[in-house]
Amino acid sequence: MRHTRRPVRGAGTLAATLACLLLAGCSAGSTASGGTGKNALNIGLTAEPANFDFTKTEGAAISQALLNNVYENLVKLDQSGKIRPQLATSWTLSKDRETYTFHLVKNARFSNGAPFTAKDAAFSIGRVKSDWTIAQKAQMDVVDTARAVSPTELKVTLKRPSNDWLYRMTTRVGAMFSRTGVDKLATEPVGTGPYVVKKWNRGDSITLARRHDYWGRKPHFASVTLKYFKDPTAMNNALLTGTINVIGTMQSPDSLYRFANNPKYKVIEGTTNGEVVLSLNNGSGPLKNPKVRQAVRYAIDHKALMDTCWAGRGKLIGSMVPPTDPWYQNLTNAYPYNRGKARKLLEESGQAGRTLRLRLPTLPYATACGTVVKSQLEQAGFKVELDQLEFPAAWLTTVFKNADYDMSIIGHVEPRDMQAVFGSKTSYTRYDSPEFRALLKKADQGTQQEQITSMRAAARLLSKDAAADWLFLLPNLMVANKDITGLPVNTVSESLDLTGLGRS
């Protein structure tokens, strides 16, 4: 037998390596993690939009990315919550408080080249009723007609006076669309804003590029990349290692110490519109019984809860109003923590043996607070079954659309959202109170003082009825490189406005 006909040294290694190389492939990818350099900014955020069409898709992530940046409205909110001109230079309100006349800027253009005119504005307002499918579209129901008087003059007639309507024009329902640019809203948004969507790497990032032909003052950064992180630790690491410059929404407040004493970073802490609500299903199940809802409110020690699950950052509010709204009042004492009372109410209700399904979205604050809520409720004699639903899709379908839940935890970040969450029987809270709706109506139609008084009364009623439990108000926690300027202390709108950001 001959063994050495030819040298086969390393044939095994060769074959193995070959297999490896075959697998490695030689293709060039086309996904990027955003720009670099002085004119680029990378911001870390949590919830990625499912698509770009906020006319048909619920959730705040799309507005956060696009409003004020890609889309503009006739009017916008400034940092103090006042309504300011954006695409409208000025506006007047008729004596009967039903007709608004807007004077529009002359030189604004959409990113598809079309000029912005009053016809587009009328089209955009009309389209909310005809084409939009999200819950907020109801805020435009009060509009009777919107018509273009001239290319720069728009007349909007309301069915009745509404304090709320002009404010809503600063939110997503007031976004201005091009008559020739609404075919592919889900993938190619067309607006008049200073940025356009340049690239979207799904599951990773959205890159916005500054427009050359923007009508207004150009923002500082030529390119802004919004990078989405499912995991708070990964987001912190990205800032520590320079992949991002700003943590837009800090999701792990207990790790703030890593940045707080480091001169390279600055920490911003203010308030938001984000009420973290322990939503209760008022329409069916054990929580239909008001006594059970009241028992839930008594059973929760809010201070301890906020300390445990959100490192004590945030603010206790006790109802659906953040302190940046004119009708804010401290309602934290309506149901002071009292385990004995909770137990008693639960016994009286006759629902003591029932299991409550606490269905949480997979969001850091919800999962962190969910276990604390569960244990506090169980200590007061409740039975709680915890269940996680992927956010956004699964949670939106199961809880928000079908109301198939007993309790949930969600941050309602939309501004002035008492009406949207509790004002209709079809809302997922299934709260049904004619008295509450009457108060909201009175607030909307009355004078400004009446608005404030009635909104306060409405918030008190919500709290008294235990329509939900308000765990705390999310803090506006941002961490950024020291040289980034223009970051907002308080979040007053649903948009992450990039136009004021700069570098010192």
Added chain:
Amino acid sequence: MAQLREQFGLNRPLVEQYLSWIHGLVTFDPGNSYISHAPIGPQISDRLQVTLWLVGTGMVIACIVAIPMGMVMAVRHRRPSGLILSALSQIGVAVPAFLAGILLITVFAVGLGWLPANGWTPPVEDPVLFLKQLVLPALSLGVVQGAVLTRYVRSAVLDVLREDYLRTARAKGLRPTQALLRHGLRNAAVPVVTVLALQLATLLVGAVVIERVFVIPGLGSLLLDSVSNRDLILVQDVVMIIATAVLLVNFLVDIIYLLIDPRLRVGAS
């Protein structure tokens, strides 16, 4: 509802739906996502490229670690150095990839600041950044896979060492290492290549986790996201592609067998 059924073609017979799906896949037009409404084809090909780089580099690292180490372990299996290596590889087997990833991030990215902790840049855009971002995730995949592979290399080489033809080779005057390299390796390679192919599936699964830890937009994270979004059509397509990839590799392995061991060619004819 009827309109939706029409739009998604759910009113057609099942067989027709299936065939049209297959047709779409084969012609690289798998349709649009339910959730984002964006075409799926480019999404998948983008993500696939990312994952191929990751899994490929991981495989290379696994081979580089496992083949020499396994051989040394086999040749010195009774000596302390072999035993130490053996123990090391056992630790490697026990460590899950995500833990390795977190450890690597903690030490090299956050601690020492040598490499980025996460992110992904395509090689055409910025080759240096691409390599920097590839190192840690590929290492965490590769080292763990390498440790597993090492055990197989070791036992394959040990088996070969006991064969008669090696004793004969030694008798001819070759030193043990020489004998192993000339006559043993080719025979030892057959089982190792088999394991390698099987491990590819594991590696793809590992990539799902690693992509999450390192925030890499690859096929794994696409699969995870579409499962959580109930984006059925995307899930279907991604799973199909992963299955095809595994089949393809098995096919390649069969060809590699023939290259390694001419006896198999004779057997086939």
